[in-house]
Amino acid sequence: MIPTNTKKRQRVPHHPTSTRHAVDTTRLESTAKLRRIKSISSFNDDSTADVILRLYVDSSSPFVAESSAEDEVQIYLHSDVLRRSKYFAAFLSDRWQNPNPNNNDIVSDGDEKVIRLNFGVSSTKPSSISDHVTVMQLLYTDDFSSVINSVTVALDLLLVALQLLFEDCVKACIKFIEAVPWTEEEEKRVIEIIPLLREEESRELLSRVYSHDDSCEEMLHGLITSAIHNHPNMAFVKAFVAKLLREFASRESARRVLERAFEESLKVVKESLEEYSSPDFRGDTNETEAIQRLNLHTAMTNGRHLVWLVERMIELRVADSAVKEWSEQAEFTADLQRAFRDDAWRNIVPGLPSVVMRCTCKLANGIAGGTILAARQVRMKLVKDWLPVLIVCKDNVSPLVPSQKVLYLELEETFLRIISTLPMSDAQELLQQCLSFSTKNVEDCPHLITAFNTWFRRATRPSLTDDRS
Template sequence: MELSVSSSDGFRVTVTAHRRVLAARSRFFAEKLAGVGGRPGRPVAVEICECDDAEAYVEAVGLMYSGDPRRSLAGEDVDKVLGLLKVSVDIKFDDGILACLDYLEAIPWSEAEEEKVVSTLGKLQIQQVCEPIRGILQRVSVEPSTSVNTDSIYLGILDGVLQAKDKKARRDMKALIARLLREDVDQSNMHCNKIEISRETLYRLCHKCLDCLLQLLSEAANFGEGQGDRASLMGEVAREADNVQWLVDILINKRIADEFVAVWADQSELSTWHSKIPCMYRFEISRITAQLCIAIGRGQILVSKDTKISLLRTWLEALYEDFSWMKRACRVFDKKLIEDGLSATILTLPMAEQQEILLRWFDCFLSKGDNCPNIQRAFEVWWRRAFFRQFTGDQDLSQPQIVVSDEHT
């Protein structure tokens, strides 16, 4: 028999095949060829028109001649096998369907291929292959029992990173987990059923790190001669501060850092112990304050003026004192970014607080110079607000201001 296959774009191919083979392997061809007899010297002609992939039909016919279709697919790419699967379904080629499903279950997929596999298998409505399809999709599907425990899984992963012993592995995993969580935020509008780490889990870890940091600082402040390795203790302080920075970065990216600003502003005891430690050991803690001010200045964290005032009253002096060590010792340090964030945060406060903070900064800057954040921009804006563009707070803005003059033009 002659089989002609044409696609909607005009591509056409004709192959010669044995009707006995096609009828035996495909229920579609068995139905079409039943009772059809060819004339002597003229083979039966079958035509399939307007198909999506004419080449895949020809490949499927060739697969019918294989004694082991699954082995015949070895080395083929995923796209080709998905095309063969769709054609095998259309022509009811059961051995071809099972061979394609076995192939998809056995080989690894790239992320791009994964999307195609899931999409194609999700559209197949064939009762007899439901179990094989379900088995294949177990690679990417989350079982209900796993979903229930998702938060505990997240907690275990993040806590494991925070407690990691190897510095390089810890740093690499922090970068990886932070990137994956950022991708979750970026794709939140695309995956309505996406499972996210809960706010409660992140804040539980934050409080755990803060408690640990408080304990370490109190030990460091009371450290005496002959009590052990001071450098090791200070290394733990820096490590725990880095842990808090990492968690805060996650909170900021997920737009849920507002509560942490209040928590950090309320750390008066931690701030007191912080002041008793030499700057060279404690500057990583001030990076947390800088991190929050940058996010507030960018509008990534929305908190009340009272919370911002409390934050700066608790931690701003410490940031001034630690700034020179932050510049000197931080592997990644953007001086302008910190100064812009600090300036923007201060300028959102009432004028009385702006004045108090900026006059205090003025004295500090004249004394320390470049070892203090340069927030001249905020000082300039406050100056103009205070002396040039004075706005009286009790001025009635509910009515238009009309000036009456006796002069006539």
């Protein structure tokens, strides 16, 4: 989220304090005239300089253990150039009127005064003095691009330019930082420096590192939508998005995004099957057949999306709401039963029953395996509404291919395991509907035998009240 109340620091020129003294204006005019004559100035030219600047590491800094010869440097500068820095412009403006402030000196050099300035640098790194020297050198040029050639350099020089109020350098550094990629470490430094900038300077940087509160969820939803609907390399993109979801920091955000996508796809499947099963779309006309084909293909496509979404939700253990939603589909399951009793779909989308039942199987396995802790009412309704669909699929989808046989057998076993978790009265009602799981050879349906034996064992067990009496 973009901070809206960040207090920006005002870059106000610092005027060194000193006792004010009168100055001979004639001599000042003479000095200025001499300076104009020396219009060709070069950095660190001791023959033309009128300012000698001593940069030193401030020993009072808690980060500096002790001074050494490498902790200071002396450079020769020109006051007319230094005035590009508002800090020095303010300093020199006062300095001409205030001799000897803070151990800075004016010494005679023929007819011209030479100003000696001391500038303490408090630093956590040895390169800070060299950064100051570089910024002083940039006062002599407008070609910043030859020096500002990396984010690290731009950030280092920006801190100095902000301190010296060297606006042209500040703009050049910000322009470079805005335009190039950052490493994670560089991004941290950018965030730290943003409060030092004015609002108009920091606007682009803020928009790059902060966003509105729900942007992550919108991004995830967009990725999921693209992966399941639009992208030509769907399998690879689905795998990539699945990895992003697994590694996403907020599981609650991932939950909300997946639930939203699940509800959208489920809605499309339900509406398509509802239209297919509607009496308004029955008949033999070419137009009706085309509409029915479209409805079935839409249901098939979005059914596949549902399978992938359910897999992601189970993987992240956020499928609780999906299971509840899937257990409250009495009208949808009724439409599916009507559709699968019809022969029209067989030549259009023969895989539709398997797709729909794979969703049911995955959610049911989540319940039976304990990865989804569903309430008793949800468990009961899931089996009650989807068991008839399973029976219709087995009876009307023939001949069953091997993959369908495996799927339906797995779902039978899972339904029976869920039934074993229900109260005896509910289990009695549902088990009677499972007789279609039996086969010609009784020994080929051990899951059904086990389920009934479990129920009868419990039903014949003496109650606790009898034991206590």
